[in-house]
Amino acid sequence: MLTAGVDLAAEPKGTALAVIEWGEKATLLELTVDVADEQITHAASRVEKLGIDCALGWPVEFVDFVRANAGMHVEPAEFDGGMEWRRRLAYRETDRSVREHTDRWPLSVSTDRLGLTAMRCAGLLSRLQAAGIPIDRSGAGLVVEVYPGASLRQWGFATQGYRASADIRQRLLADLEAAAPWFSAGPHRQLMIDSCDAFDAVIAAFSSRAAALGQYLKPTAVQLERARVEGWIAVPNALIPALFQGRA
DSSP states (O other), X not given: OEEEEEEXXXXXXXXXXXXXXXXXXXXXXXXXESOOHHHHHHHHTTOSEEEEESOSSOOHHHHHHHHHHTSSOOOTTSOOOSHHHHHHHHOOHHHHHHHHHHSOOOOOTTTSTHHHHHHHHHHHHHHHHHTTOOOOTTTTSSEEEOOHHHHHHHTTOOOTTTTTOHHHHHHHHHHHHHHOTTEEOGGGHHHHHHOXXXXXXXXXXXXXXXXXXXXXXXXXXXXXXXXXXXXXXXXXXXXXXXXXXXXX
């Protein structure tokens, strides 16, 4: 099995792509930074699961609000404006699920700078569809939404400051290798330390492996309809050694 992970940014600069082969070991075959959409599309054609660290959609309430607010005749009481109402516009159903299980809010796709990256992601998903890859935003198809920081915390790793510090990433990588002795970063190990984007791309590839094996918190039957519209973050629900069991 090949899995890929993408740490997506608004532009190629800051975007990283990792490909892991799951065989006798979990071998990091490729790790690239400053990645364009074409490279991601090519990787998607070769792997069994592609994890993208970016929101795949927007909250339903936010989309409805933008559509209604664009009208010329808005009733004065149509928009509540209160905090709870704004939270419904800011966060997706999957964001609320992540908050419930990890005690942390993901970035809001509708109110944080993540929105620019999500716009690029929408274009990327269109490219993938044009290449013949069906997109199911709930993660049921080849593409799945992932959140590397949440994955690491679910697997029991301390993550504070790892995005900002190469020293912390070096310690975190050593902890990862101790927990997953079957993982080989090979010649890409130093890049994982030097680049937080590269590090997260590798964790995204690990997360896509968890999704491929069904080792994640799936949307309930009630949540599934929204997940197909808004996207769904595949948060792991098993520890990291389970990723290598069976070596399927």
